[in-house]
Amino acid sequence: MTTKDTTAPLLEIRDLAVHFPTPGGAVRAVNGVSYTLRAGETLGIVGESGSGKSVHVLALLGLLAARGGAGAIVSGSVRFEGQELIGRDEPALRALRGRRIGVVFQDPMSSLNPVLTVGEQIAEALTSHGLGRAAATRRALELLELVGIREPQRRARDYPHQFSGGMRQRVMIAIGIACEPKLLIADEPTTALDVTVQAQVLDLMRDLRKKLGMAMIWITHDMGVVAGIAETVQVMYGGRILERGPVRAVFHDTRNAYTLGLLQSLPGAAGAAHRSRLTSIPGQPPDMTRPPPGDPFAPRNRFATPRCFEEVPPLAQVPDGAPGHLVAAWYDLRAALAAEAAA
Numbered sequence: 001m002t003t004k005d006t007t008a009p010l011l012e013i014r015d016l017a018v019h020f021p022t023p024g025g026a027v028r029a030v031n032g033v034s035y036t037l038r039a040g041e042t043l044g045i046v047g048e049s050g051s052g053k054s055v056h057v058l059a060l061l062g063l064l065a066a067r068g069g070a071g072a073i074v075s076g077s078v079r080f081e082g083q084e085l086i087g088r089d090e091p092a093l094r095a096l097r098g099r100r101i102g103v104v105f106q107d108p109m110s111s112l113n114p115v116l117t118v119g120e121q122i123a124e125a126l127t128s129h130g131l132g133r134a135a136a137t138r139r140a141l142e143l144l145e146l147v148g149i150r151e152p153q154r155r156a157r158d159y160p161h162q163f164s165g166g167m168r169q170r171v172m173i174a175i176g177i178a179c180e181p182k183l184l185i186a187d188e189p190t191t192a193l194d195v196t197v198q199a200q201v202l203d204l205m206r207d208l209r210k211k212l213g214m215a216m217i218w219i220t221h222d223m224g225v226v227a228g229i230a231e232t233v234q235v236m237y238g239g240r241i242l243e244r245g246p247v248r249a250v251f252h253d254t255r256n257a258y259t260l261g262l263l264q265s266l267p268g269a270a271g272a273a274h275r276s277r278l279t280s281i282p283g284q285p286p287d288m289t290r291p292p293p294g295d296p297f298a299p300r301n302r303f304a305t306p307r308c309f310e311e312v313p314p315l316a317q318v319p320d321g322a323p324g325h326l327v328a329a330w331y332d333l334r335a336a337l338a339a340e341a342a343a
C-alpha cells in the first residue's frame with residue numbers, strides 16, 4: 001500500500017497532569033487530560049481563562065519553564081508520531097519544535113526579536129533546522145508571500161515594529177509553518193486582533209492547512225472562532241476536558257452545562273440559538289490549589305446533582321450521541337433543560 005493512513009493518531013495524550021508548586025500549595029493546572037489527534041485534523045480547544053489550555057500544550061512541548069514557577073508534569077504520556085515525548089531531553093524536544101510541531105503564540109511583539117528584520121527571523125527558523133543560508137533567505141520570501149504579505153522582497157527587510165498587529169501575526173504564522181510541520185499549535189493567535197483582521201487570519205489558516213496538509217490545535221476562549229476553523233472541539237475547565245466531539249454535535253446537541261454556558265455567552269446569531277437573553281456564566285473558576293473534589297464546574301452549575309460535588313465524572317461517549325461525542329457529566333443536560341422549560 002502506498003496510500004498513507006490519515007486516520008492513524010498523530011498525537012496521543014494520556015492522563016496528562018501538571019502541577020505548579022506554590023507557597024499556598026500546588027496549583028493543579030492540568031488534571032488527567034487524554035485525547036487523540038489524527039493527522040490533518042483541526043482541534044479547537046476552548047474554555048475560560050485559567051482552564052489549563054496553555055499549560056497542557058506548553059507541557060507537551062517541553063516549554064513549561066516559559067511559564068515561570070516550577071511547573072512539572074506529574075503524570076501522563078504524550079506520544080507524537082508514535083514516540084513518547086515526556087522525559088525526552090531538551091535538544092530532542094527543540095529539534096521537534098519548529099520542524100515537526102510548529103507553534104504560534106498570542107503576542108507576536110514579545111515573540112519576535114525587535115532587532116532582527118522579519119526576513120532574518122523567518123530564515124533563522126529554517127537555518128536552525130539545517131537549511132543553508134541562501135535557500136533559507138529565498139524560502140523566507142516564499143513564506144511571506146504564502147501568508148499574504150505583499151511586496152515580500154521589500155517587507156523582509158523591515159523590522160517587527162514596522163508591521164501592524166495583524167501583519168506581525170502573519171509573520172509568526174510564517175515562522176510556525178516554515179518547516180512544514182505535521183502539527184501546528186496556535187494558542188490564542190487572534191485574540192489580540194480586531195474582528196476583521198481575526199477573520200482574515202482564520203481564512204489564511206484554513207487555506208494553509210489545506211495546502212500543507214497539517215493537523216492543528218487551535219486554542220481560544222471564543223466559541224465563535226472554534227466554529228469557524230475546527231472539525232473537533234474540546235471544552236476544558238479546571239484542567240479537565242468536560243466535553244469533546246464533532247463541532248456540529250457539541251454546538252447543537254450540547255451535553256455539558258459549562259459548554260452551554262460558553263455558547264450562551266456568544267454574541268450575535270451564533271449565541272442566539274442557545275439563549276433567550278445575553279448571559280455570561282455566573283460565578284468564578286475554582287481555586288486550583290483546592291479544586292472541588294467532584295465535577296470542577298459543579299459549584300457554578302444549576303443542574304448539578306449531589307454526586308457532582310463528590311465524584312469526578314469520567315469523559316465518556318454520549319450513548320445516543322454522534323460517534324466521538326464525549327461528555328463528562330453526572331446529570332442529563334437535555335432532561336434538565338426540558339424539565340426547566342416545562343416548569
Ligand SMILES: Nc1ncnc2c1ncn2[C@@H]1O[C@H](COP(=O)(O)OP(=O)(O)O)[C@@H](O)[C@H]1O
Nearest residue numbers: 020027029049050051052053054055067068069
Ligand atoms: N507559574 C505559575 N505558577 C502557578 N500557577 C500557574 C503558573 N502558570 C499557570 N498557572 C496556573 O495554571 C492554570 C492553568 O493556566 P493556563 O493553562 O494558562 O490557562 P488557560 O490557557 O486556559 O487560560 C491556572 O490556574 C494558572 O493560574
Ligand SMILES: [Mg+2]
Nearest residue numbers: 053054055187
Ligand atoms: Mg492560555
